[in-house]
Amino acid sequence: MVRQERQREQTASMEDYLEAIANLGGGTKVVRVKQISEILGVKMPSVTSALKKLSKQELVEHERYGHIKLTTKGDRVAREVIYRHEALTRFFAQALDINQQIAEEDACRIEHVISSLGMERLAKFVEFIEACPLGRANFPARYKYYLEHGQPPQDCSKRAMKESK
Secondary structure, three states: OOOOOOOOOOOHHHHHHHHHHHHHHOOOOOEOHHHHHHHHOOOHHHHHHHHHHHHHOOOEEEOOOOOEEEOHHHHHHHHHHHHHHHHHHHHHHHHOOOOHHHHHHHHHHHOOOOOHHHHHHHHHHHHHHHHOOOOOOOHHHHHHHHHHHOOOOOOOOOOOOOOOO
16 A cells, blocks of 8 residues: 555644644643643643653743743644644534534544545535535535535535635
């Protein structure tokens, strides 16, 4: 089997730390080791160890006993993880009708291993079904049209479609 894309640079655990820092900080708030420890359910020395690794990779800025801040590179990685998490959660909750808590838990596990192509298609599928519900006639052909043209067919609602990135 030939691998068509490069491996992610971060482990699932490191991605979880970056995601937690981004969610806790919201871009402006101060983040501390204890907060990360609580949200991830790990001990504070584990957080400190992870922060050292992330700091060496220039993904976070952190001094001992100080505040934690994502670097520009760290923020980019965190936003990618959050995007995957949110898209997967929406897919499980909306397309598969899984309750929100289980959808969140499943998304958290899968967000680290899904390929870029798989993630892109899944996100587009969720956007599409928000505009063209599954019950409508000729669903597969409409979805193929959406993938090829980047927009739903004219007979679908555009209310839920997001601009392409």
